[in-house]
Amino acid sequence: MPQNQNAEIKKLKTAISELSSLNDIASAIGASMAVEEITEIIIDKSLKHIDAIQGAVFLIDAKQDSNQNLQTFIRRTSDTQQEMPIHFNMNLTGWMIKHKKILMINSPTEDNPLSNIDLKSFGIESLLAAPLLTNKGLIGVLAIFNKKSDSAFSEKDRRFLGILGTQCSQIIEGARLRNEEEKLIALKEELQIARSIQQSFLPTNESFENIEFVYGHNVPAREVGGDFFDVLKLDDNRIFVSIGDVVGKGVPAALLMANVMAIERAQIKNRDPFSLGRLANSLNHVLCDLNKPNQFISALFGVIDISTGLFEFVNAGHLPPVVIDSNSDIQFMKEADIVLGVLENNDYKSQIINIHKGSALFLYTDGITEAANETMEEFGIDRLIDILIINHKDSAQNICTAILQGLEIFRGKAEQNDDVTMITIKIK
16 A cells, blocks of 8 residues: 555544544533533543643633632642642743643753743643633633653644634633523522512501501612611601611622611610610611721601601701692701711711691602713702602602602613612601
8 A cells, every 4th residue: 555545544544533532522511511520521531532641721710810810620630640830820821821822842841931830840741732712812721731651742632632622612611601690690599589688678568547658669779779768656656767878789788778777676676765866876886886988878767756746857967858748838957967887976966847737758868869861960859849849749659659750751761870769758
Protein backbone atom coordinates (compact mmCIF):
# COMPACT_ATOMS: atom_id res chain seq x y z
CA MET A 1 0.00 0.00 0.00
CA PRO A 2 1.48 3.40 -0.95
CA GLN A 3 2.86 5.49 1.88
CA ASN A 4 0.62 8.48 1.17
CA GLN A 5 -2.44 6.19 1.25
CA ASN A 6 -1.35 4.87 4.66
CA ALA A 7 -1.06 8.45 5.86
CA GLU A 8 -4.55 9.26 4.63
CA ILE A 9 -5.99 6.17 6.36
CA LYS A 10 -4.21 7.10 9.57
CA LYS A 11 -5.50 10.66 9.30
CA LEU A 12 -9.03 9.36 8.70
CA LYS A 13 -8.84 7.05 11.71
CA THR A 14 -7.68 9.96 13.85
CA ALA A 15 -10.59 12.10 12.66
CA ILE A 16 -13.04 9.26 13.35
CA SER A 17 -11.58 8.83 16.85
CA GLU A 18 -11.94 12.55 17.54
CA LEU A 19 -15.52 12.60 16.28
CA SER A 20 -16.34 9.54 18.37
CA SER A 21 -14.94 11.15 21.53
CA LEU A 22 -16.76 14.41 20.85
CA ASN A 23 -19.97 12.48 20.22
CA ASP A 24 -19.50 10.57 23.49
CA ILE A 25 -19.13 13.85 25.36
CA ALA A 26 -22.20 15.39 23.68
CA SER A 27 -24.27 12.25 24.39
CA ALA A 28 -23.20 12.12 28.05
CA ILE A 29 -24.18 15.72 28.77
CA GLY A 30 -27.83 16.06 29.76
CA ALA A 31 -29.93 19.16 29.15
CA SER A 32 -30.61 19.71 32.85
CA MET A 33 -27.11 19.00 34.19
CA ALA A 34 -25.37 21.43 36.52
CA VAL A 35 -22.09 23.08 35.57
CA GLU A 36 -20.15 20.78 37.89
CA GLU A 37 -21.53 17.66 36.23
CA ILE A 38 -20.86 18.95 32.72
CA THR A 39 -17.27 19.96 33.43
CA GLU A 40 -16.62 16.62 35.13
CA ILE A 41 -17.69 14.76 32.00
CA ILE A 42 -15.61 17.04 29.76
CA ILE A 43 -12.45 16.49 31.82
CA ASP A 44 -12.96 12.75 32.16
CA LYS A 45 -13.47 12.26 28.43
CA SER A 46 -10.57 14.60 27.58
CA LEU A 47 -8.14 12.75 29.82
CA LYS A 48 -9.20 9.43 28.31
CA HIS A 49 -8.86 10.60 24.70
CA ILE A 50 -5.61 12.55 25.12
CA ASP A 51 -4.22 9.99 27.59
CA ALA A 52 -3.22 12.48 30.29
CA ILE A 53 -3.18 12.34 34.09
CA GLN A 54 -4.81 15.53 35.36
CA GLY A 55 -7.34 18.11 34.19
CA ALA A 56 -9.26 21.15 35.37
CA VAL A 57 -11.78 23.73 34.25
CA PHE A 58 -11.33 27.29 35.51
CA LEU A 59 -14.41 29.47 35.03
CA ILE A 60 -14.42 33.25 35.18
CA ASP A 61 -17.22 34.90 37.13
CA ALA A 62 -17.70 38.37 35.72
CA LYS A 63 -19.93 39.35 38.67
CA GLN A 64 -17.14 38.98 41.19
CA ASP A 65 -14.27 41.32 42.01
CA SER A 66 -11.51 41.19 39.40
CA ASN A 67 -9.03 39.82 41.95
CA GLN A 68 -11.34 36.98 42.97
CA ASN A 69 -13.15 36.17 39.75
CA LEU A 70 -11.94 32.62 39.18
CA GLN A 71 -13.58 29.39 40.26
CA THR A 72 -12.17 25.91 39.75
CA PHE A 73 -15.35 23.92 39.29
CA ILE A 74 -13.84 20.47 38.68
CA ARG A 75 -10.35 19.09 38.99
CA ARG A 76 -9.46 15.43 38.29
CA THR A 77 -6.11 14.26 39.59
CA SER A 78 -4.31 11.02 40.39
CA ASP A 79 -3.23 10.28 43.95
CA THR A 80 0.36 11.30 43.17
CA GLN A 81 -0.53 14.69 41.72
CA GLN A 82 -0.66 17.74 43.97
CA GLU A 83 -3.35 20.42 43.73
CA MET A 84 -2.70 23.53 41.68
CA PRO A 85 -2.35 26.70 43.80
CA ILE A 86 -4.70 29.59 43.15
CA HIS A 87 -1.96 31.87 41.82
CA PHE A 88 -1.25 29.29 39.11
CA ASN A 89 -4.94 29.28 38.16
CA MET A 90 -4.96 33.07 37.98
CA ASN A 91 -1.73 33.19 35.99
CA LEU A 92 -2.97 30.69 33.41
CA THR A 93 -6.32 32.44 33.09
CA GLY A 94 -4.63 35.84 32.78
CA TRP A 95 -2.51 34.51 29.88
CA MET A 96 -5.67 33.15 28.23
CA ILE A 97 -7.54 36.45 28.65
CA LYS A 98 -4.70 38.23 26.87
CA HIS A 99 -4.03 35.73 24.05
CA LYS A 100 -7.31 33.77 23.65
CA LYS A 101 -5.61 30.83 21.97
CA ILE A 102 -4.46 27.30 22.77
CA LEU A 103 -1.40 27.03 25.01
CA MET A 104 0.83 23.96 24.73
CA ILE A 105 3.92 23.49 26.93
CA ASN A 106 5.98 20.31 26.64
CA SER A 107 9.18 21.61 28.20
CA PRO A 108 8.35 23.70 31.29
CA THR A 109 12.00 24.58 31.97
CA GLU A 110 12.75 25.78 28.42
CA ASP A 111 9.40 26.93 27.05
CA ASN A 112 7.18 28.46 29.75
CA PRO A 113 5.25 31.65 28.87
CA LEU A 114 3.59 31.67 32.31
CA SER A 115 5.80 34.12 34.14
CA ASN A 116 6.75 33.64 37.79
CA ILE A 117 5.38 30.08 37.85
CA ASP A 118 7.71 27.11 38.32
CA LEU A 119 5.59 24.40 36.68
CA LYS A 120 7.87 21.54 37.68
CA SER A 121 7.55 22.44 41.35
CA PHE A 122 3.86 21.60 41.05
CA GLY A 123 4.56 18.32 39.27
CA ILE A 124 3.64 19.69 35.82
CA GLU A 125 5.77 18.17 33.09
CA SER A 126 3.48 19.18 30.24
CA LEU A 127 0.44 21.42 29.83
CA LEU A 128 -2.29 21.82 27.21
CA ALA A 129 -4.94 24.52 27.71
CA ALA A 130 -7.79 25.78 25.52
CA PRO A 131 -9.86 28.95 25.91
CA LEU A 132 -13.60 28.61 26.50
CA LEU A 133 -15.01 31.33 24.28
CA THR A 134 -18.60 32.45 23.70
CA ASN A 135 -20.05 35.45 21.90
CA LYS A 136 -19.67 37.28 25.23
CA GLY A 137 -15.94 36.60 25.36
CA LEU A 138 -13.75 34.31 27.45
CA ILE A 139 -15.67 32.44 30.15
CA GLY A 140 -12.91 30.09 31.29
CA VAL A 141 -10.08 27.67 30.51
CA LEU A 142 -10.00 23.91 29.92
CA ALA A 143 -6.57 22.62 30.98
CA ILE A 144 -4.97 19.15 30.73
CA PHE A 145 -1.72 18.31 32.52
CA ASN A 146 0.97 15.65 32.08
CA LYS A 147 0.73 13.37 29.08
CA LYS A 148 1.15 9.76 30.19
CA SER A 149 4.28 7.70 29.51
CA ASP A 150 6.35 10.92 29.68
CA SER A 151 5.45 11.75 26.09
CA ALA A 152 4.64 15.20 24.80
CA PHE A 153 1.29 16.64 23.80
CA SER A 154 0.90 16.47 20.01
CA GLU A 155 -0.67 18.67 17.38
CA LYS A 156 -3.46 16.11 17.28
CA ASP A 157 -4.07 16.71 21.00
CA ARG A 158 -3.98 20.46 20.42
CA ARG A 159 -6.57 20.23 17.65
CA PHE A 160 -8.88 17.98 19.68
CA LEU A 161 -8.82 20.19 22.78
CA GLY A 162 -9.42 23.27 20.62
CA ILE A 163 -12.51 21.68 19.03
CA LEU A 164 -13.74 20.49 22.43
CA GLY A 165 -13.28 23.92 23.97
CA THR A 166 -15.23 25.56 21.14
CA GLN A 167 -18.13 23.11 21.39
CA CYS A 168 -18.37 22.93 25.16
CA SER A 169 -18.07 26.62 25.99
CA GLN A 170 -21.64 27.30 24.87
CA ILE A 171 -22.90 24.26 26.80
CA ILE A 172 -21.16 25.41 29.98
CA GLU A 173 -22.41 28.97 29.60
CA GLY A 174 -25.95 27.70 29.01
CA ALA A 175 -25.74 25.61 32.19
CA ARG A 176 -24.48 28.60 34.15
CA LEU A 177 -27.32 30.78 32.89
CA ARG A 178 -29.83 28.06 33.71
CA ASN A 179 -28.37 27.78 37.19
CA GLU A 180 -28.66 31.54 37.70
CA GLU A 181 -32.25 31.42 36.47
CA GLU A 182 -33.09 28.64 38.93
CA LYS A 183 -31.55 30.65 41.77
CA LEU A 184 -33.53 33.71 40.67
CA ILE A 185 -36.77 31.73 40.61
CA ALA A 186 -36.05 30.33 44.09
CA LEU A 187 -35.23 33.84 45.38
CA LYS A 188 -38.41 35.22 43.86
CA GLU A 189 -40.45 32.50 45.56
CA GLU A 190 -38.78 33.29 48.89
CA LEU A 191 -39.49 37.00 48.43
CA GLN A 192 -43.14 36.24 47.66
CA ILE A 193 -43.34 34.32 50.94
CA ALA A 194 -41.61 37.22 52.71
CA ARG A 195 -44.12 39.63 51.17
CA SER A 196 -47.04 37.53 52.40
CA ILE A 197 -45.53 37.46 55.89
CA GLN A 198 -44.88 41.19 55.82
CA GLN A 199 -48.40 41.97 54.65
CA SER A 200 -49.74 39.83 57.50
CA PHE A 201 -48.07 42.25 59.93
CA LEU A 202 -50.33 45.04 58.68
CA PRO A 203 -53.85 45.36 60.11
CA THR A 204 -56.92 44.64 58.01
CA ASN A 205 -59.63 47.15 57.15
CA GLU A 206 -62.48 47.47 59.63
CA SER A 207 -64.77 50.08 61.16
CA PHE A 208 -65.02 51.54 64.66
CA GLU A 209 -68.02 53.23 66.20
CA ASN A 210 -68.29 56.86 64.95
CA ILE A 211 -65.05 56.45 62.91
CA GLU A 212 -64.69 54.72 59.57
CA PHE A 213 -61.18 53.36 59.11
CA VAL A 214 -59.54 52.23 55.97
CA TYR A 215 -56.29 51.00 57.42
CA GLY A 216 -54.76 51.99 54.20
CA HIS A 217 -53.01 50.60 51.21
CA ASN A 218 -49.42 49.41 51.20
CA VAL A 219 -47.90 48.84 47.76
CA PRO A 220 -44.16 48.01 47.94
CA ALA A 221 -41.97 49.11 45.04
CA ARG A 222 -40.32 45.68 45.25
CA GLU A 223 -41.49 42.33 46.60
CA VAL A 224 -41.03 43.66 50.13
CA GLY A 225 -40.74 47.22 51.35
CA GLY A 226 -39.95 49.54 54.24
CA ASP A 227 -43.25 51.40 54.65
CA PHE A 228 -45.49 50.42 57.54
CA PHE A 229 -48.73 51.42 59.21
CA ASP A 230 -50.64 50.25 62.23
CA VAL A 231 -53.99 50.79 63.95
CA LEU A 232 -54.73 49.59 67.47
CA LYS A 233 -57.68 50.11 69.80
CA LEU A 234 -56.40 51.38 73.16
CA ASP A 235 -59.79 51.57 74.91
CA ASP A 236 -63.41 52.39 74.12
CA ASN A 237 -62.57 56.00 73.22
CA ARG A 238 -58.99 55.99 71.96
CA ILE A 239 -57.47 54.50 68.82
CA PHE A 240 -53.74 54.43 68.13
CA VAL A 241 -52.56 54.96 64.54
CA SER A 242 -49.05 55.07 63.06
CA ILE A 243 -47.38 55.30 59.68
CA GLY A 244 -43.70 55.27 58.79
CA ASP A 245 -41.05 54.97 56.12
CA VAL A 246 -37.74 53.16 56.62
CA VAL A 247 -34.93 54.64 54.53
CA GLY A 248 -34.08 52.34 51.62
CA LYS A 249 -36.00 49.57 49.87
CA GLY A 250 -36.14 45.82 49.63
CA VAL A 251 -35.20 43.21 52.22
CA PRO A 252 -33.02 45.38 54.57
CA ALA A 253 -35.78 47.98 54.86
CA ALA A 254 -38.40 45.25 55.32
CA LEU A 255 -36.46 43.68 58.20
CA LEU A 256 -36.15 47.01 60.01
CA MET A 257 -39.81 47.72 59.33
CA ALA A 258 -40.78 44.42 61.01
CA ASN A 259 -38.60 45.29 64.03
CA VAL A 260 -40.20 48.72 64.35
CA MET A 261 -43.73 47.30 64.32
CA ALA A 262 -42.81 44.66 66.90
CA ILE A 263 -41.13 47.22 69.20
CA GLU A 264 -44.03 49.63 68.75
CA ARG A 265 -46.61 47.04 69.75
CA ALA A 266 -44.54 45.91 72.73
CA GLN A 267 -44.12 49.48 73.95
CA ILE A 268 -47.84 50.19 73.69
CA LYS A 269 -48.87 47.06 75.59
CA ASN A 270 -46.27 47.45 78.33
CA ARG A 271 -46.76 51.15 79.10
CA ASP A 272 -49.60 52.35 81.32
CA PRO A 273 -50.53 55.13 81.14
CA PHE A 274 -49.77 55.35 77.42
CA SER A 275 -47.79 58.37 76.17
CA LEU A 276 -46.94 59.22 72.56
CA GLY A 277 -43.82 61.13 73.55
CA ARG A 278 -42.58 58.27 75.71
CA LEU A 279 -43.23 55.81 72.85
CA ALA A 280 -41.26 57.92 70.36
CA ASN A 281 -38.38 58.45 72.80
CA SER A 282 -38.18 54.76 73.65
CA LEU A 283 -38.33 53.65 70.02
CA ASN A 284 -35.70 56.21 69.10
CA HIS A 285 -33.32 54.90 71.79
CA VAL A 286 -33.72 51.32 70.55
CA LEU A 287 -33.19 52.31 66.92
CA CYS A 288 -30.10 54.35 67.73
CA ASP A 289 -28.63 51.26 69.40
CA LEU A 290 -29.58 48.88 66.58
CA ASN A 291 -29.22 50.94 63.46
CA LYS A 292 -26.33 51.12 61.05
CA PRO A 293 -25.09 54.57 59.93
CA ASN A 294 -27.40 56.39 57.51
CA GLN A 295 -30.32 54.09 58.38
CA PHE A 296 -33.24 55.95 59.90
CA ILE A 297 -37.04 56.08 59.96
CA SER A 298 -39.56 58.83 59.46
CA ALA A 299 -42.74 58.09 61.38
CA LEU A 300 -45.93 59.60 62.70
CA PHE A 301 -47.65 58.21 65.84
CA GLY A 302 -51.05 59.44 66.91
CA VAL A 303 -54.09 58.80 69.06
CA ILE A 304 -57.62 59.74 68.07
CA ASP A 305 -59.95 60.39 70.98
CA ILE A 306 -63.45 59.63 69.70
CA SER A 307 -65.13 61.38 72.64
CA THR A 308 -63.38 64.72 72.00
CA GLY A 309 -62.49 64.58 68.28
CA LEU A 310 -58.87 65.44 69.11
CA PHE A 311 -55.95 63.87 67.28
CA GLU A 312 -52.72 63.99 69.30
CA PHE A 313 -49.61 62.93 67.40
CA VAL A 314 -45.82 62.93 67.28
CA ASN A 315 -44.26 63.65 63.91
CA ALA A 316 -40.73 62.22 63.72
CA GLY A 317 -39.53 63.69 60.46
CA HIS A 318 -42.56 62.47 58.53
CA LEU A 319 -44.82 64.23 56.04
CA PRO A 320 -47.48 66.46 57.66
CA PRO A 321 -50.93 64.97 58.23
CA VAL A 322 -53.73 66.44 56.14
CA VAL A 323 -57.19 67.20 57.56
CA ILE A 324 -59.95 68.23 55.20
CA ASP A 325 -63.34 69.25 56.65
CA SER A 326 -66.85 69.15 55.17
CA ASN A 327 -66.35 72.64 53.69
CA SER A 328 -63.18 71.51 51.81
CA ASP A 329 -60.96 73.56 54.12
CA ILE A 330 -57.45 72.08 54.49
CA GLN A 331 -55.38 71.95 57.67
CA PHE A 332 -51.65 71.18 57.67
CA MET A 333 -49.51 70.61 60.72
CA LYS A 334 -46.14 71.10 59.06
CA GLU A 335 -44.01 71.24 62.20
CA ALA A 336 -41.98 68.03 62.56
CA ASP A 337 -39.34 66.65 64.88
CA ILE A 338 -36.16 64.81 63.82
CA VAL A 339 -36.39 61.33 62.29
CA LEU A 340 -35.99 58.26 64.50
CA GLY A 341 -32.63 56.55 64.88
CA VAL A 342 -30.33 59.58 64.49
CA LEU A 343 -30.16 61.62 67.71
CA GLU A 344 -30.40 59.32 70.72
CA ASN A 345 -31.19 61.94 73.37
CA ASN A 346 -33.84 63.83 71.41
CA ASP A 347 -37.03 64.52 73.37
CA TYR A 348 -40.07 64.12 71.11
CA LYS A 349 -43.08 66.39 71.71
CA SER A 350 -46.68 65.82 70.66
CA GLN A 351 -49.05 68.11 68.74
CA ILE A 352 -52.86 68.29 68.74
CA ILE A 353 -55.31 68.88 65.91
CA ASN A 354 -59.12 68.92 66.04
CA ILE A 355 -60.95 66.63 63.63
CA HIS A 356 -64.61 67.72 63.26
CA LYS A 357 -67.50 65.53 62.22
CA GLY A 358 -67.50 64.92 58.51
CA SER A 359 -63.75 65.55 58.26
CA ALA A 360 -61.15 63.21 56.84
CA LEU A 361 -57.63 62.67 58.17
CA PHE A 362 -55.12 61.53 55.60
CA LEU A 363 -51.68 60.07 56.46
CA TYR A 364 -49.22 59.08 53.73
CA THR A 365 -45.62 58.35 52.76
CA ASP A 366 -43.46 60.11 50.19
CA GLY A 367 -44.02 57.29 47.71
CA ILE A 368 -47.12 59.31 46.79
CA THR A 369 -45.86 62.89 46.64
CA GLU A 370 -42.49 61.92 45.09
CA ALA A 371 -43.90 59.51 42.50
CA ALA A 372 -42.41 60.48 39.14
CA ASN A 373 -43.74 60.20 35.59
CA GLU A 374 -41.77 59.52 32.40
CA THR A 375 -40.45 63.10 32.32
CA MET A 376 -39.28 62.81 35.96
CA GLU A 377 -41.93 65.29 37.13
CA GLU A 378 -43.13 64.53 40.67
CA PHE A 379 -46.77 63.99 41.63
CA GLY A 380 -46.43 66.57 44.40
CA ILE A 381 -48.62 67.70 47.28
CA ASP A 382 -50.86 69.94 45.12
CA ARG A 383 -52.17 67.04 43.01
CA LEU A 384 -52.76 65.06 46.21
CA ILE A 385 -54.76 67.92 47.75
CA ASP A 386 -56.84 68.29 44.56
CA ILE A 387 -57.85 64.63 44.71
CA LEU A 388 -58.67 64.90 48.42
CA ILE A 389 -60.87 67.97 47.85
CA ILE A 390 -62.76 66.30 45.00
CA ASN A 391 -63.32 63.05 46.91
CA HIS A 392 -63.34 64.03 50.60
CA LYS A 393 -67.13 63.49 51.01
CA ASP A 394 -66.82 59.96 49.68
CA SER A 395 -66.03 56.90 51.79
CA ALA A 396 -62.55 56.43 53.22
CA GLN A 397 -61.95 53.47 50.94
CA ASN A 398 -62.98 55.40 47.83
CA ILE A 399 -60.66 58.26 48.77
CA CYS A 400 -57.70 55.87 48.85
CA THR A 401 -58.80 54.28 45.57
CA ALA A 402 -59.05 57.69 43.89
CA ILE A 403 -55.50 58.55 44.96
CA LEU A 404 -54.13 55.23 43.69
CA GLN A 405 -55.89 55.78 40.36
CA GLY A 406 -54.56 59.33 40.14
CA LEU A 407 -51.03 58.06 40.78
CA GLU A 408 -51.34 55.39 38.11
CA ILE A 409 -52.59 57.86 35.50
CA PHE A 410 -49.86 60.36 36.40
CA ARG A 411 -47.00 57.84 36.26
CA GLY A 412 -48.04 56.47 32.88
CA LYS A 413 -45.41 53.96 31.77
CA ALA A 414 -42.90 55.01 34.43
CA GLU A 415 -42.11 52.38 37.07
CA GLN A 416 -43.08 52.76 40.71
CA ASN A 417 -39.85 53.92 42.36
CA ASP A 418 -40.89 53.86 46.03
CA ASP A 419 -43.30 52.18 48.40
CA VAL A 420 -46.79 53.73 48.44
CA THR A 421 -48.63 53.71 51.77
CA MET A 422 -51.63 55.71 52.99
CA ILE A 423 -54.28 55.74 55.71
CA THR A 424 -57.60 57.53 55.46
CA ILE A 425 -59.58 58.18 58.63
CA LYS A 426 -63.11 59.43 58.05
CA ILE A 427 -65.22 60.85 60.88
CA LYS A 428 -68.82 59.75 60.39
